[in-house]
Amino acid sequence: MTDATDSTRPDADGQPAEHSPDRSVVVPVYDERPDVWTALVERLRAAGWDEVVVCLDAPDDDTARAAERVGEHAGVALAVSDDRRGKGGALRDGLATASGDVLGYVDADGAVAVEALDRLYRSVEWGTAAVAAGSRDAGDADRTGQSLLRRTLGRGYRLLARGVTGVPVTDFQCGAKAFRREVWDAVAADVDETGFAFDTELLALAHRRGFDIREVPIAWDDPGDSDVDVGSDVPDLLRSLARIRGTLRTTPRALPDGGDDGGAVATEPTDGDPPDDTADRDAAAEGDGGGDADADDPMHVALVTSHPPNRGHLAEYGEELARAYAARDDTEVTVLARRTDRAPAVEDRGDYEVRRVWERDAARSAWRLFGELRDGDYDAVQFNLHMTYFGTTNAYRFLGLALPPLCRATLDVPVVTTLHDLLEIVEEDHVDDTVGTLERVGARAATQLVLLSDATTVTAAEYRDVVADRYPLGEAVHVPHGTFVRADGGAAPLEPPLRLLVFGFLGPTKDIETTVRAFRDVRTAVPDAELVIAGGSHPDYPGHREELESRFGDDPGVEFIGYVEEDELDDVWGSATAVLMPYHTCTGVSGVFQLAKSYGKPVVAFENDGMRTSTVETGGDAAFVDPGSPAALAEGIVDLWDDRERLRDIARANAAAGDAVSMTETTDRFVELLADPSTATAAATDGGEGA
Template sequence: MTDDTHTDETAAAQPTEHTTDRSVVVPVYRERPDVWTGLVERLLTAGWDEVVVCLDAPDDDARRAAERVATHDGVALAVSDERRGKGGALRAGLAVADGDVLGYVDADGAVAVEALDRLYRTVEWGTAPVAAGSRDAGDADREGQSLLRRALGCGYRLLARGATGVPVTDFQCGAKAFRREVWTAVADDIDETGFAFDTELLALAHRRGFEIREVPIAWNDPGESDVDVGTDVPALLRSLARIRGTLRETPRAMPDGGAGVAADPEHTNADGGDEADEADDADDDPMHVALVTSHPPNRGHLAEYGEELARSYAARDDTEVTVLARRTDRAPNVEDRGDYEVRRVWERDSARSAWRLLRELRSDKYDAVQFNLHMTYFGTTNAYRFLGLALPPLCRATLDVPVVTTLHDLLEIVEDDHVDDTVGTLERVGARAATQLVLLSDATTVTAAEYRDIVAERYPLGDPVHVPHGTFKRADGGTVPLDPPLRLLVFGFLGPTKDIETTVRAFRQVRQAVPDAELVIAGGSHPDYPGHREELESRFGEEPGVEFTGYVEEDELDDVWGSATAVLMPYHTCTGVSGVFQLAKSYGKPVVAFENEGMRTSTVETGGDAAFVNPGSATSLADGIVDLWEDRERLRDIAHTNAAAGDAVSMAETTDQFVDLLTASSTAVATDGGEEA
């Protein structure tokens, strides 16, 4: 998309006057009469053939002013004693307007008549059937607008572009112009009566195949907006969700003069073939996927999952993959892993690295992008976390390749009594806003069916797809060591939600029944809780039978897991599908876990089995372990169930689903003509 910036030479080559009748609608609600009547007079003087003034709930002064302007030739009134809303007033005015070129402008004078004239000339000269004023494109300018409203506008733009696919920089500028047939094509489908009217009009016009051209304008905020942030912003979001649903039910159309490309010699090869043949040849090339993920030697935050997923992509004939990973002092910034390349381009808590990642993704190297995300991936503070989670929709809005996001956790899964005391209402609202942003990727996947249902219920925009976590096939599973000693394994990064204190107290009771039992606590401190493992080891490292191993390297995993009799998961909460449980399935190990809703969702509802005990109870945990050790048949059954579940959905099968999503999203992006900024 290009901005409408006519040069002097272009203007000289065009008609100096419009050749079709112009109608403009001016919606009026509580604006001062001298402001909007002055606007009407300037429009008539500048050559508009018809000005339709739509007054909502006018007071006596507004009525008297309307009577005065109605005496001018070319002025029509559409008066309502009730508040119709901006969209309702515009629908009423456009329904009665007679011009060949229609449009509207806000009554507050923020848009100059000269700027509106450029929009109308864009349509009249055949540059595009729809011209939308933009306060952000090209050399546009905003004067007098508060920082809050600018921020809200930027956020809404990301949401609206993600929901509608319309490649514009400013949906809500109160200046538009379009050919009559555009309004005829969309009028019956427009339901909006509020401030989202502009968005619905552009979305439906785009869906019907009409090209939309943005025209940079200077916009001067009069400071008298009747937009109420507390009520109108939520209403805008609800409307956006409804508009998205409408678009899904609206078939694409290519009307005369729309954005379709007719067959012509420029699209034909010299040998008589067309470019479709070349496209078919291109389809034989593998899709180059940029996988944004943490990756070893970084530890935690799905690094191992990212590595397994990269391997799975690299093993396919129809994809090649480059991992765009977090930087680390332990590895070079560019590393050849044999079957794929790792480029370490981003860091936590860094705005600069976010832009560095965007620059890499915009380099035209990649045919698709997949973000492998944890809610706290990009930062230790809320601001950087929010910035990182805004990257997928930002990429979707600015790249012409599909963007798929895999979201591994949700705030809603955390039990309320285990949310950190520092996580207040504002932080929770921010986390949900960030989740909503992530859902504006071309496709978003979640790793549990329940997460999909939660998102569908609580978030108005986004249609998540359940793609199972996938298991890491490392060893033959289901063959549990049944000979003593009873070897219990706690695996993974150690933080406050993993109750090691209760586990050690339970293990003391287990040792009374099974004296040679061993407890292996394998893993380092959680990245968000540095030093936590060291503190635990200082307290419990001398306990009989207890061993702290620290972080387990890749080549040590088989030994640690293979020698385990059972895996303990003493988690008070879990915000996503448990990678530890997936490993237990991969190795065919029985699991004993704390009973809570989050844990069931994170474990057995993904396939597999576990013995559940009361959370926080050392006696319940000890009894569960001893009962399982004494019931060898039950021990073997859980192991075999988990091994079978591990075979059911491998990482290769999970990757199959990702490739299908990327391919479908790529087709949709191509159909929409890309997301040209």
């Protein structure tokens, strides 16, 4: 082996190259023409590599004879297996035997030129990266001769792999990598993949261990005879991603001795002098564009959400979130809202702007929204979603929910999705009656798509656990719903009349019929009791409120007051003694319960798993009764009215819970994720709760 102190070896261009560490490169060979890989070995030795480790799997007679000839050359080592180890298995064995200070590997088919590999090694030797990864997509990289199908599959895999690993590289599978020996020493014991997912696992573990990764653009010439089989290897890669996700969850996050700064990923220019390390790190910290941005400029957030004057579908939540962003010094926000005839296309709300650019049940809306995000001057994107956000039919819903991963794959800004509901939270007996198998499969596929955002947040801890158990790709972080800033009730009115409030959009999931029948019994015990039913028809069930009012509007003490405008909320909620939540099921954290916490109001709710998850498991308290039973609901209400101390205790618990996690604190966590989505992977894999 050449003396490691020699710093004037020729580089691949025949020019002096100042690299003193010993270089080892592993070349995995399986079913490759001997003249192709032997020529590569010769070029590597001529270009100054100290050691070339050739790993041959199940060689035929011609390959074995070629290996015997090549193995006679100084600086060439052979690792031969009679069985098929797989690309990853061969690389593991080869890297374990390599002796250089800088290690790496390159595919045997010649798709990556030796000159390109030399740039990777120089990046490591100059100290600008612990890991240099060849990229066919970054910067001025080029893919020659690759089919459209393989390009498409490559983009899809990149999206999935980034969602699983949190490593923001453009190309996981390029067969050219270089890294310091200490990187391999730190991760070797945890590397399990023996197939084509070896590259992904290596990068994921190096990133997890705190080593910084630099992408080096390369030209890649597809020889057209790859042994990757779409039918068999693509499913294997997906299964491998699920295994890698499990490995990362059990791998501690730590900086090894001499490790670099936090696992940043940057892109290196193709040519030129050794880059200034400090400048590169500063540029990497500030993102693309480097030091051009003013560090004091606020982050411009595009908030994709429904917004008043539209009603329902998180419109009120979107408004509160926009206000919280606008109140900060470090963010400015533009709301990209659903169109409505009741408001202009662009509206100045004083402290933020609303641009109404999309519609429900319209395929063109997805592209219009994507175009706005692509062409707008945004630093980050947040989607605020229900599963049914973008349409009343599954096709439109699925198309809309594909937008977050599409934006992540194509926009050069962080994309965070806040998901307010999951199909799995719906009561199973209710799902079986209303949702078919195909719809459930589609809903779960849509959820999996959403989880491929840079970061995905959920509003309840149980939702995070459901994602971890049922979805192999991507993570979810629990960021609490947050309570709204309202007039401080703090305690329910304890003097008559007993005023019961049902609040929110009216649809089949709210059992108003049982509620009114129960109220008739309540009036027997408390003659001056009142039942106020506030809210219009659910957007998906037009006319539902009107039908209910025609049936029950003349009942003594019952009043339907319709949709409550913003300036009327304090009066309606402030005068309520208790809030009723007679829901059959609840698929997301209840905004009504969060309002009850904001106003410090006691709650009486139907007892079911979905309701507990959506209410008291987010903080606060409620009295629960058997669902669908007028007698049980009436008894629960009357007992609570008779036990004023219990009524006061629930009110106090909800007021305290409302103070505990405000929308301001929730927005703090969103800003952290938008600024650095990798904190989502850290929180999820470390079991963090979020805010």
